Amino acid sequence: MKNILxxxxxxxxxxxxxxLADVVGSLPKCIDKEYFDVRVMIPKYSCIKQELKDKMKYxxxxxxxxxxxxEYVGILEAKxxxxxxxxxxxxxxxxxxxxxxxxxxxxxxxxxFFSKAALSTxxxxxxxxDVIHCHDWQTGLIPVYLKERFQGNEFFxxxxxxxxxHNLKFQGKxxxxxxxxxxxxxxxxxxxxxxxxxxxxxxxxxxxxxxxAVTTVSPTYAEExxxxxxGEGLDGLLNARSASLRGIINGVDYEDFNPETDKNIVNPYNxxxxxxxxxxxxxxxxxxxxxxxxxxxxxxGIVSRLTDQKGFDLIAYIMDELCQEDVQIVVLGxxxxxxxxxxxxxxxxxxxxxxxxxxxSDELSHKIYAAxxxxxxxxxxxxxxxxxxxxxxxxxxxxxxxxxxxxxxxEPFNEYESTGTGFSFRNYNAHEMLAAIRYAKYIYxxxxxxxxxxxxxxxxxxxxxxxxxxxxxxxxxxxxx
Numbered sequence: 001m002k003n004i005l006x007x008x009x010x011x012x013x014x015x016x017x018x019x020l021a022d023v024v025g026s027l028p029k030c031i032d033k034e035y036f037d038v039r040v041m042i043p044k045y046s047c048i049k050q051e052l053k054d055k056m057k058y059x060x061x062x063x064x065x066x067x068x069x070x071e072y073v074g075i076l077e078a079k080x081x082x083x084x085x086x087x088x089x090x091x092x093x094x095x096x097x098x099x100x101x102x103x104x105x106x107x108x109x110x111x112x113f114f115s116k117a118a119l120s121t122x123x124x125x126x127x128x129x130d131v132i133h134c135h136d137w138q139t140g141l142i143p144v145y146l147k148e149r150f151q152g153n154e155f156f157x158x159x160x161x162x163x164x165x166h167n168l169k170f171q172g173k174x175x176x177x178x179x180x181x182x183x184x185x186x187x188x189x190x191x192x193x194x195x196x197x198x199x200x201x202x203x204x205x206x207x208x209x210x211x212x213a214v215t216t217v218s219p220t221y222a223e224e225x226x227x228x229x230x231g232e233g234l235d236g237l238l239n240a241r242s243a244s245l246r247g248i249i250n251g252v253d254y255e256d257f258n259p260e261t262d263k264n265i266v267n268p269y270n271x272x273x274x275x276x277x278x279x280x281x282x283x284x285x286x287x288x289x290x291x292x293x294x295x296x297x298x299x300x301g302i303v304s305r306l307t308d309q310k311g312f313d314l315i316a317y318i319m320d321e322l323c324q325e326d327v328q329i330v331v332l333g334x335x336x337x338x339x340x341x342x343x344x345x346x347x348x349x350x351x352x353x354x355x356x357x358x359x360x361s362d363e364l365s366h367k368i369y370a371a372x373x374x375x376x377x378x379x380x381x382x383x384x385x386x387x388x389x390x391x392x393x394x395x396x397x398x399x400x401x402x403x404x405x406x407x408x409x410x411e412p413f414n415e416y417e418s419t420g421t422g423f424s425f426r427n428y429n430a431h432e433m434l435a436a437i438r439y440a441k442y443i444y445x446x447x448x449x450x451x452x453x454x455x456x457x458x459x460x461x462x463x464x465x466x467x468x469x470x471x472x473x474x475x476x477x478x479x480x481x
Contacts, residue, residue, distance in 0.1 A: 002480055004031070005129035006040040007118050009111065009138035013080060014052050014087075015045055015099055019250065019386050020135060020166045023217075026253045028083050030469035036476065039127060041118050043110075044076055044087035046095040055080065056087060064120050066113050067182050073117045075125060086125060088117045107138075108174050108203065112183050115141035123155050130480045133162045137172035140207030141183060144195065147210050148185060160479045163211035165204070167383050168225050168232045169309070172203030179203075197233060208237055212479055214245045217384035218405035222247030230381055248472060249408055250384040251465030252393060257369075259394050264366035271459040274395045275452060278370065285371035289355040291328050298441050299328045301372030301396060303365045303387055306335030306343070306358075311378030311401060316342050317430035322437065323350045330372065332357045332364055369394040374440050378425075378433045382406050388422070392458040397444075397451070398422035399436050409463060413443065413454055421458040 010016055012025025028038040044056070056076040063070045074089030088094075093110045101107060119142060122128065134142045143161040150156040176190045179201035190196045195206040208214055216222045224230040226239045238245060255261075259278075260270040266284040269277035279295055286293050304310045316339070322329070323346060331343050331354070343356035357364060369375070375391035377400045384405035388398040392409070400406040402424045413420035425436040444451050 002036050002131070002476060003127060003129045004028075004036055004038045004131050004133060004476060005122075005127070006038065006133045006135070007115075007139045007142060008040070008042055008135035009114070010099060011040055011042045011085070014042060014048050014085065017099060019384070022253070022386065023164075023166070023250055024135060026251065026465050027469060027472065029081055030251070030465040031473060032469070033082070036473065039084040039086065039129075041086040041088065041121075043094045043099075043114055044074070044089040045099050046091070047097055047099065052078075059086075060124055061089075062120070062124065064117060066116055066184070067109065071113065071117075073120065075121050077125075086121065088114055088121065090117070104172075105174055105178065108172055108179060109182050111138040111172065111203070112141055112179075115139055116145055116183075118142060119145055119150055119156070123153075128155060129159060131160045131162060131476050133164065134207060134211065135164050136166050137170055137204035137207070139163075140172060140203035140205070142207070143210035143212075144185065144189065144206040148189070160212040161210070162213045162215060162475070162479070163204075163207040165208075165214065165216040165225070165383070168204075168216075168230070168234065171205065171232065171234070173197070173200045175199075176201045202234075205234060205237065208234065208241060212244070213475060214238075214241055215475070216245070216247050217250050218408045219247035219249070220407045221381075221383045221404040224381070224404060246471075246475065247408075248468050248475075249405060249463070250386060250389075251468045252386055252389045252463055254393070254464040257366075257390050257393050259370055262366055262370065264363045265370040266367070267370075269370075269395075271395070271456065274455060274459070278395055281367065281370040282372070285330065285367055286328070288367075289330065289357075290351070291330075291355055292352040296326075297328045298326060298374070298444055299330060299372045300399075300437070301368040301375045301391070302329065302331045302333070302377075303368055303375075304333045304335075304377070306333050306339035308336070309380050309382075310335075311380055311428075311433075312336075312339045312342075314378050314428070314430040314433050315376070318434045319346055321434065323353055325438075325441070327441070328353050328355075330355045330357075330368055332359075332361065332368055334358055334360060369396055372396045373444055374399050374423075374437075376437070377401070377406060379403055379406060380428055385409070389463040392421060392461055392463065395455040395459050397440065397454055397458065399433075399440050400424050401428065401433070402426045409461075411457075413440075413450075415443070415447070415450065418450065418453060419457075421454060421461060 267280035347356035382404040410422040
């Protein structure tokens with residue numbers, strides 16, 4: 001039996017702000033229990049719901065030297081869906097209404113503490129991992145500490161580490177002097193070939209330098225981040241580590257996202273009966289959101305954070321033009337104020353055509369995946385993206401820009417060969433996007449049989465976690481040797 005420990009700042013079902021939590025919660029359940037014992041470690045945040053806290057049992061506690069003080073470290077444990085979760089408890093670090101704050105130095109202190117505590121905990125819980133799988137910059141110090149102070153301890157020798165980059169934009173950067181003081185790492189570690197980058201200390205960089213393997217969440221993104229445009233200043237390092245870098249596409253929880261059993265949608269359907277049954281969800285959503293009741297309207301769904309990264313400057317540019325056409329646009333999400341207000345404005349101006357829902361609702365997101373004809377995702381960069389996988393699962397045709405995971409998961413429609421699962425455009429250009437939307441609309445209205453065959457192919461594609469889990473298992477085997 002090989003032992004794997006996931007360490008991350010969030011994980012479903014306990015706490016979630018984004019796709020990282022889905023990976024941490026869903027992937028361990030799909031890894032083969034016969035060969036691997038996979039456990040998960042996250043902080044015990046005070047904002048975790050009470051009914052989930054009630055599942056946790058106290059294991060032990062100890063005091064640890066950190067940032068010139070002796071800090072309390074509590075360890076709790078819970079079992080959910082056959083997976084053991086460990087929680088690191090410290091009220092001064094993990095109390096608050098939200099799990100992340102905008103204060104960078106607080107974040108760096110909190111997650112430096114978490115990284116050191118995670119390793120210090122292991123001998124006390126009787127679980128010695130063969131591989132520690134670290135996620136994003138918040139756990140970037142684990143591979144560093146593992147090769148530094150913990151090497152002197154027999155227990156830690158030979159433990160391998162993996163660093164998974166979910167989004168390279170976030171790196172955990174601050175000035176060297178402060179980070180050196182917080183982490184207790186000696187000068188030796190703060191050089192340009194280690195943790196220092198452009199005069200700052202960089203926690204993610206430390207993780208990439210010291211981990212035994214580096215992964216990211218799609219094969220195309222793994223290639224893109226070796227270039228200056230996508231590399232966020234670390235492209236040189238990622239090229240240097242390219243022999244240990246691989247891209248493994250994220251999966252979707254096919255139990256949660258299943259149009260046949262989804263409790264959130266008005267009318268369940270499947271790959272066999274969607275031609276008759278899917279439309280009922282569109283009618284229900286038009287009624288619920290006060291849009292014009294018309295089966296023939298081409299409905300475009302958008303469920304997203306409203307940020308530049310997601311391509312909303314392109315949408316803003318052509319929105320007026322698009323609204324002159326026979327379409328309905330349903331938006332769900334929050335983000336930058338200018339995009340929130342842009343959608344509110346168009347909702348006011350084209351009330352029968354545009355519905356702006358500037359909040360987040362899990363239930364409404366499922367309804368949009370089920371009701372829409374097409375799903376728009378014109379991202380500037382997209383490490384993996386989950387929304388396009390959900391829309392494929394729900395028979396909603398994705399329209400995406402060819403970047404990162406979008407390029408890997410959406411096969412462009414080819415009219416002449418009758419292949420493909422969606423529509424895509426290459427350049428980050430508003431009118432190229434508009435042309436892709438218009439082409440999709442043309443196929444929807446004029447070549448309905450081709451459109452339905454595209455839905456058949458999309459719903460038959462397998463982006464469940466089991467596919468990704470096999471690739472992670474191969475990597476663990478390769479590391480443990």
